[in-house]
Amino acid sequence: MSISERLETYFREHRERHLQELYEFLRIPSISSLSVHTPDIISAAKWLAQQLTSVGLENARVIPTQGHPIVYGEWLGAAGKPTILIYGHYDVQPVDPLELWETPPFEPAIRDGKLYARGASDDKGQVFMHIKAIEAMLKCTGELPVNVKFCLEGEEEIGSPHIGAFIEAHQDLLAADVLLISDTPLWEAGQPAICYGLKxxxxxxxxxxxxxxxxxxxxxxxxxxxxxxxxxxxxxxxxxxxxxxxxxxxxxxxKPITEAEKAEFGCIPYDETAVRDELGVPCLFGEQGYTVLERNWARxxxxxxxxxxxxxxxxxxxxxxxxxxxxxxxxxxxxxxxxxxxxxxxxxxxxxxxxxxxxxxxxMNSAAKPYVSSIDHPAIQAAARSYQSTYGVRPIYTRMGASIPAAEIFFRLLHLPIVLLGFGLPDENCHAPNEHFHLQNFETGLQTICCYYKEISTIRSL
Known part of the structure; x- marks a missing residue:
């Protein structure tokens, strides 16, 4: 049996346990913007540190900051191989308006193949996938093809006001070859997308x-x-x-977008009429002279x-x-x-x-600088191969109108290439009532993450 087959079997046999553990994580109301939930933030951080330890990572711990803590853990047993720094966040948005939730936001529920809970997609579910991918690889092979470090924060939803000071003070601890983030969506069901630009x-x-x-x-x-x-x-x-x-x-x-980017945007299947109807507006509106995608991503x-x-x-x-x-x-x-x-x-x-x-x-308490990378970087091309291997189609390259404040800070202070390997979908109600995560992407995503670790391990120079 190949390693891929062993991993697939492992994920299938342990699916129910993994979901139960994810439910535990999602039940913690770690809302970073409300001080009444500060104890829940601490509980979520401790829960993550325990998870990292339980799957086989070393030096897993909760590190205080001037705000909410950072969770760190590492596995450095792949001598001579690249080190992947996995960034994500365990804090979530407030749940208002509560009356619009079909089920309580911190009581996970599955309906129609979707897991409903605050944080299911943004970003607890996607962070959890990396932990379980590492668990599976260690259980099935006894080792990882790369070195990994985790840096998980509890303030992303309030603009990451303390992550910059933490990174600057811990550059040796966080030293790596690639920063890997799973906090972005696919383009649509069955069509992966690699985001290379954040506002x-x-x-x-x-x-x-x-x-x-x-x-x-x-x-x-x-x-x-x-x-x-x-x-x-x-x-x-x-x-x-x-x-x-x-x-x-x-x-x-x-900085204007290039003609190549314009051409790439023009090839992306974007149905303005469907978006208009979905949003319930008579027409789309924005700065004249630019397409909808250009306005949202690059203006x-x-x-x-x-x-x-x-x-x-x-x-x-x-x-x-x-x-x-x-x-x-x-x-x-x-x-x-x-x-x-x-x-x-x-x-x-x-x-x-x-x-x-x-x-x-x-x-506001903090601000974020924009970030754009080159899609030709070997670490991003490894992500493209991984998506194609598991989803069976070539990923498209997109930007986002949203922000991940820590991304530019990691790039500026640690000079790391950034790979945004996301598994959510645009319509999963992140930041809104009835947030959910499609379990099909949870399952395929686990395989994709494992595939990426193997792909990146073969690259000699990053």
Whole structure:
């Protein structure tokens, strides 16, 4: 029996145990953004360290940071072979709105071949797959074809504010030849995709204030500027009617995509009508002169994520509110710098603040820089061969409109090529109610990970 056949048999025979263990992991409500769940973050970290130890890794431990801890473990028994650093995260998003979940978010449930739970796809399920792939290879062969290290964090969903300091302080511990991340989706069911570009991220809160307290609109209407009116006007100045961002200098550092990338994007089967219908909108919208994929993957965006102020209860309350607020985020592309973009946004807001209104801004806790790699790197081509071996089709090459803040930091500080070997699907409701993970991709993904470890072991120079 070949090694591949032995691994397939092992995964089949231990499938139920693996699922039960994954359920344990998913039941821990490790929501990083809510301080009430800090004990759960610690529990999840300890659970992971115990798992790493149980499958045969050494030096598995929970390492404190200024925020939530890092989980580390290693197996370094493959002398002369490459070292793979596996990065992932064990924290999850909040579950609101809770009433939209069909089953409780931290009580895993299987329906129609899908595992439902918060974190099932992003990113607990995908992290767990690497642990079980290593378990299977060690059980079936007694060794791994490569050296592996794990660096699992508990703050990815809040922008990874402390991962940079951790990497900088532990460069020797984390030294490797390749960084491997499973936190991205396939293109669609049966069609793997290798993501080679991630957007950066920055954001701020905007606070505008008028009178010192809410006022009677009959007694003071027409006398002062209403902060809600002022905020609505102010935010409208951020955009041109055609979707272009109207902030001076915003696009100055944007690196255009190559003609080869344009051609690759054009070959990707993207059904705009199906996407429009799925989203329930009359049409798609965005910066003119670019395709939908180009706008989402390779052009920067600015979004107003929330606006609030004044009376929001049932009925009517005729007040002029004292203040109004909004949250803004920008998704950035190479070579935009988050700090520079924030400065440009803040300058624009101050320049366009209406008379009679005081404005202040507060930046988000952390920012992320964009990252783009070359698809020709041997480590990425090894991923392509692994996908083709298990899924039976050539993977397509994509970028993402989303961010993994740690990716660029690992690249900048450790000079590692980054391989995004993901197994989720775009419609698995990550960050939304009823998040789920297709078990078919869980099963095929285990084989793909094992295949990748074997493929990368044959490369002499990375």
């Amino acid at each position: 950066g991220l920055c954001g701020l809160q905007v606070d505008v204030r008028g009178p010192s307290e809410d006022l009677h609109s009959g007694l003071y209407g027409g006398m002062i500027h209403n902060p809600l009116h002022a905020l609505a006007h102010l935010l409208s100045t951020l955009f041109e009617p055609d979707g272009r961002i109207a902030i001076a200098g915003f696009y100055d550092q944007v 920067p965006t600015l979004d107003i994520n929330g606006m609030w102020g004044g009376f929001q209860g049932e009925g009517t309350k005729t007040v002029i509110p004292a203040e109004a607020h909004a949250k803004i985020t920008c998704r950035l592309v190479n070579d935009q710098d988050p700090e520079e973009i924030l400065m440009l946004v803040e300058r624009h807001l101050h320049q366009h603040t209406p008379a009679g209104i005081a404005l202040s801004t507060t930046g």
